[in-house]
Amino acid sequence: MSKIAIIGATGRAGSQLLEEALRRGHSVTAIARDPAKIGNRSGVVSKAVDALDGAALQVAVAGHDAVISAAHFSTIAPKAVIDPVKKAGVKRLLVVGGAGSLLLPDGSRVIDAAGFPAEYKAEASAGSVFLDTLRQEKELDWTFLSPSAEFVEGERRGQF
Numbered sequence: 001m002s003k004i005a006i007i008g009a010t011g012r013a014g015s016q017l018l019e020e021a022l023r024r025g026h027s028v029t030a031i032a033r034d035p036a037k038i039g040n041r042s043g044v045v046s047k048a049v050d051a052l053d054g055a056a057l058q059v060a061v062a063g064h065d066a067v068i069s070a071a072h073f074s075t076i077a078p079k080a081v082i083d084p085v086k087k088a089g090v091k092r093l094l095v096v097g098g099a100g101s102l103l104l105p106d107g108s109r110v111i112d113a114a115g116f117p118a119e120y121k122a123e124a125s126a127g128s129v130f131l132d133t134l135r136q137e138k139e140l141d142w143t144f145l146s147p148s149a150e151f152v153e154g155e156r157r158g159q160f
Contacts, residue, residue: 095143
């Protein structure tokens with residue numbers, strides 16, 4: 001069992017990650033601006049933290065085996081997540097990315113393809129910046145997870 005902190009634990013991706021971590025027996029610290037949405041649950045410690053408050057975020061993630069960031073890229077700069085995680089001494093950072101940074105067969109990014117939806121461009125661009133920042137990171141063991149372009153609510157199938 002691992003001790004995992006999830007930034008953005010009440011969002012679409014974060015809430016699903018919270019449920020999966022609990023199913024797998026992990027202890028979870030759910031970090032959100034409004035943790036009341038989580039309620040009192042076994043295996044979960046909820047913390048009201050604005051992810052833009054680096055000092056508070058550092059305290060909230062200290063002592064965890066891993067941190068998962070499910071925060072929207074357009075709302076937070078990469079260093080606002082990376083620096084507090086490093087200062088807290090957490091070595092493992094997983095970031096929920098997006099399909100825009102994935103590569104097409106010709107080596108170009110999905111975000112740069114003709115027909116990429118304009119309404120997703122700002123978030124996808126910020127996600128690409130986050131990934132580029134992580135690629136320069138030497139102290140953390142990081143993973144940038146890119147769900148499919150059609151990341152929608154649905155029944156959990158348990159197949160990947």
